[in-house]
Amino acid sequence: MPHDGIALLISLQDKKTAFMTDRPRTRSDAFARAEERARHLAATILAGPDMLTGEAFAPRLGLTVSDLHDVEQAHAILVLPESSPREARYPARQINATGQPFPALPALFDALGDSGWTIHRFLMQSHPELAGQTALQALRHGREALVVRLARSIAEGTFA
Numbered sequence: 423m424p425h426d427g428i429a430l431l432i433s434l435q436d437k438k439t440a441f442m443t444d445r446p447r448t449r450s451d452a453f454a455r456a457e458e459r460a461r462h463l464a465a466t467i468l469a470g471p472d473m474l475t476g477e478a479f480a481p482r483l484g485l486t487v488s489d490l491h492d493v494e495q496a497h498a499i500l501v502l503p504e505s506s507p508r509e510a511r512y513p514a515r516q517i518n519a520t521g522q523p524f525p526a527l528p529a530l531f532d533a534l535g536d537s538g539w540t541i542h543r544f545l546m547q548s549h550p551e552l553a554g555q556t557a558l559q560a561l562r563h564g565r566e567a568l569v570v571r572l573a574r575s576i577a578e579g580t581f582a
Contacts, residue, residue, distance in 0.1 A: 464539075468502060472514040476501075479512035483522065497531035499523045500545075502538045513542065515558060526566040533573040544573060551575075 467473070474482075480490040483499075490512075493499050500516045500523070516523050527541070534540050545558040549572060552560045557569045 464502075464504075467542075468504060468509075468511045473502070473511035474514055475508070476510065476512065479514070482514070482517060493523075497528045497536075500527060500538055500541055502542060516545075518562070524561045524566070526561060526570050529570045530573050533570065533577045535577075544576070 476487045476490050480487045483490070483493075485493065490499070494501050500513055502511045502513065504510050516527065518524050530541050530544065534544055545561075546556055548554050548556050549560075551572050552565070552568065555563075557572065560566075560569050
């Protein structure tokens with residue numbers, strides 16, 4: 423038994439050493455690691471099966487790719503940008519049961535800003551104000567007014 427205690431102590435010391443040597447040494451190292459994690463997460467999200475190119479998404483709405491870009495500029499659809507426009511992805515999940523993007527999208531952009539990633543995160547996060555549902559689930563259940571109010575309250579910092 424005494425040897426088990428020594429082995430545990432050595433194991434804990436090894437983990438502490440690994441943790442200490444794995445920690446970023448400077449603030450810029452920490453930021454570089456955070457940016458790398460963000461790039462990896464973005465790539466994972468963009469590679470998802472419901473992430474469509476403009477060429478694949480536009481016909482679902484009965485649009486041309488050129489028309490799709492006009493609708494995008496009006497914030498009536500969600501696009502997740504990438505390093506080049508051809509790599510941008512359109513989440514298929516933004517299409518409601520009638521085959522159109524959720525009508526609340528322009529109001530969400532108005533409340534939360536121009537970043538597609540911000541809107542995507544808001545839609546995919548569960549919110550206590552929505553009884554633990556994601557904003558996307560609430561939109562699918564017809565709770566658009568509540569979702570827009572929640573977005574505005576978050577933007578204002580009131581978290582009503």
